[in-house]
Amino acid sequence: MRIVFFGFQRWGTETLGALLANGHDVPLVVTHPPSRNPADNLWAASVADLAAAAGIPLVECRHANSPALAEQLAALEPELLVLSNWRTWLSPKVCALARHGGINLHDALLPRYGGFAPINWAVANGETQTGVTVHRVDDELDLGDILLQEVVPILPQDTATDVFQRTLPLFSSLALAAVDALARGSAQFTPQDRSQATFFHKRGEREMRIDWSLPARDIHNLIRAQSPPYPGAFSHFHGQRIELLEAAPAPRDYRGTPGRLLGTPDGVVALCGPPGPQGLLIETVAPEQSEPMPASQFFAGCSGYFD
Structure with a gap:
């Protein structure tokens, strides 16, 4: 499938690497610029470096809703946009430039724990499970219809780091499964129960x-x-x-x-x-x-x- 990829850090490299290793056509990668905030570099891995090594054109931006980028995307005629740790809202107008729209990978069991640092919040709140969700990108952050989910247990002594390491491989496997379902025409999306939605902010001092x-x-x-x-x-x-x-x-x-x-x-x-x-x-x-x-x-x- 012809995919434009939006991603950042370790989650992004995990997902992009899987798409490339499985032969998908990625004509453009969009990533965030390097950050000076130490909190943004906890799981440092460079999507930009991976794109460069694969010879893929790269755009670095904080937000991806500019007319110039939309024009560039339209010229590429992508079938799908895939987002993995893309940290800002993506306009439905941009998603509409791809035949299948956009899908996002989020490290929580939506509709609960939308937003930021979902693993940390889940552990802090004493949850016994979390997971990874693949959902459609729509006009509300982390509230699009769900395509795939997989549960990850949180054991009593697990740290957020343990849970992160357990969820990370799911970004590859679920991304590939989602793209395959869309390509075969077998994808079934389920609306989120918005009455159960919770949204968390970034964690600070x-x-x-x-x-x-x-x-x-x-x-x-x-x-x-x-x-x-x-x-x-x-x-x-x-x-x-x-x-x-x-x-x-x-x-x-x-x-x-x-x-x-x-x-x-x-x-x-x-x-x-x-x-x-x-x-x-x-x-x-x-x-x-x-x-x-x-x-x-x-x-x-x-x-x-x-x-």
Whole structure:
């Protein structure tokens, strides 16, 4: 099939690589410019480099709704637009330039977790599953009719990084399956139940800061959601910012003032809020401007409270 590809980062290279390896005709690749924001480079991989290696013309832009790009697309007469980690809204007028319109790959089980950082939000919210969805691109972000979905479990100790690695291969397999279904005329789209739709914003400092009045389960989920290479969930201890990289539920019940740090036979335990068990075993931390280290090493002989 003749496909114009829109994509960025590791998700984009995974999808574009699969399309090229399976013999699809890609006359143009559209990608975002390199970003100076560290958060945009967590899963750095260059769609531009992959296109160059394959000898494919490339357009770099933040938004792809310009008349000039539309004119270029119209001249190419694509059968399909495929989007993978394309981060801005694409106009229906642009999608209409391809015979089959556009399809997008999103790392969540739509209609839930539309928007940004869906894996991180799902782990932070204690979800037990996520997945990848292939849906039609229409005039509303992440709300187009669904073509394909595949579920990925989230296990109790999984980090966002674990889940990312588990979902990534689905971008290749589902993209190829979707293109094949469209080519054979067997594609069946299902409208999303918009009453179930949820949309999430980008995660920032506020979403990463630990509130020790929350239950231990919720704080553990937050630490899992902000696993390396993502910026870690953090708190302050004696005025120093500390990222908490690994933690686990305490093996016995501890009670007391949320934020209190205890040296126990089980290890370093931070007290959390009710309900339920209030102890969280802190395993690995990264003090400000320091390398990660065992919590028992950093907090040896210390007492006090997380701020």
